[in-house]
Amino acid sequence: MSYISRLGSAFSKSSMFASEFFLDLYMYAHYCGISPFQDRRNKTYYKLIIETHAIEKGLSLANPRMLFGRKKITEIMKAARRYGIGSNDLPILMATGALQDYLALHRSAGLSDPLLDSIDAFLKDRATASAVLGSGGLRHYPDGMPSPSPEKAALLTSRFSCRMFSPEPLDAETVKEIVRIAQTAPSQCNRQATKIHFYSNRERIGQLLALQAGSAGFAETVTGLVVVAFDLAAWGGAQQRNQGYVDASLFAMNLMLAAHAMGAASCPLNLAVPHSTERQIKIVGEIPKDQRLVMMIALGRPADGPLKSAASPRRTIDEILTIRDQAVAAA
Ligand SMILES: Cc1cc2nc3c(=O)[nH]c(=O)nc-3n(C[C@H](O)[C@H](O)[C@H](O)COP(=O)(O)O)c2cc1C
Structure with missing residues (x-):
């Protein structure tokens, strides 16, 4: 390949970065919840x-x-x-x-x-x-954490975000087992770029949650904290810019279900933070610079006795499911 065509190819690859980022910006700015163009x-x-x-x-x-x-x-x-x-x-x-x-x-x-x-x-x-x-309002669990039954999909339907933790932390073996089960999550080309950082030191958890800012009221009861991240090195090209988030989110969901299967309680915690905060979290959490942070998860034993959680009712199925084509029975 000649110098000119290498230069042309490099220019076209870089300009795609610019155009893809610009389109992200345009879509978001135009349709997000604070846009004057949104209904x-x-x-x-x-x-x-x-x-x-x-x-x-x-x-x-x-x-x-x-x-x-x-x-x-x-x-x-x-x-x-x-x-x-x-x-x-x-x-x-x-x-x-x-x-x-x-x-x-x-x-x-x-x-x-x-x-x-x-x-x-x-x-x-x-x-x-x-x-x-x-x-x-609230869902009540008078007998504590419901144990998943062998009933169809019960593991999924009985999970909830729990914000009431026992002061007794999970042991390292259980945490390992939860993450091992979560590794069954699919990933693109099986590249497994998701990284799980787990913290159990109360002081460090406090510092990390102070940077997260979505755990007010229960931060002090959190005995275990997961930071879900991904390796940037696994992705290349402008068109892949969000794929690390997709894989890591699937992993995070699996991790919360694995925790539930193991009788542990979990609560996802957003990391909608600016780059400056992301950098601080990485310093406190000793996370390599070439990873992006996706979310945190509070992870621990559920508090003893009755539990309650936000009701978080779901939209009706018709609001979110559009069946574009009627199924045609096979002849
Ligand atoms: C990516 C993500 C970020 C979240 N961030 C927070 C958070 O910062 N603080 C919190 O208390 N709950 C947080 N949640 C929990 C949601 O409020 C909860 O998942 C939702 O209301 C549905 O309830 P359920 O998990 O009990 O089914 C988060 C959930 C997700 C998926």
Whole structure:
């Protein structure tokens, strides 16, 4: 290959990097939840789910702080009224359920506050507007962590994000076994670029979770922490730029299911952080520079006794499944 054609090929490869990154930027900026080009109702839909889930999570803590989330709750009620208080769409069902549980918790503690009165009024308006009750709030596990039964798919359907951990950590052998089972996750060309970093030192876990910022209220109870990462070296070319995230996410899901199969509790933790924070996490966690971070997972033994978790209801199947072609019975 001549010098000119090598130069041309190098230029064309580099310009593809630029165009692929630009298209990522364009798609994201144009359609994301803060874009002025995105439909307002669509934005409220997601905003309501996100904000309500924060309340569900607060309720699911072992000892929720009284009157937590005052500002968020006021915004949820405002957004729900704007969306349509009589609607039976998921965000309204979630908000109603979470506010019902929030009110019940505070009333049973004998508290009175203008916030509680406004929730009361909101729920009355909701009851007048629709006969359907909410489905957000909490799921209860009075007998502790449900053990997966041999029933079809029970391992999958009984897993949940647990934010109530026992002070007794998992032993290293169990952690190893969980990761070994998780290695059954598929990966592109079986390249297995996912890396699992596990921490059990309380001080280091505290430092890492402070950089993560999604574990407020239960960070101090986390006895084991996983950082899911991937080796950049496994991927080449602009068109592969997201593939490490795909493989690592599949691995992470397998890891949480493996943990559940082993009777452990887990909670996925986002790493939607800027490069500067990612660098800090790598320093604290002694993670090589040529790995990208995907997410964290709190991993431990479930707390003894009754457990509760955010309800996190799912959308109806018709909202997410589009069968484009009707199945044709074989002749
Ligand atoms: C990538 C990812 C990041 C998440 N980040 C957090 C987090 O930072 N803090 C948290 O408490 N839960 C976090 N979650 C847990 C979700 O809230 C939870 O998976 C969702 O509500 C569904 O509930 P379930 O896991 O109990 O079925 C995260 C989940 C995923 C998949």
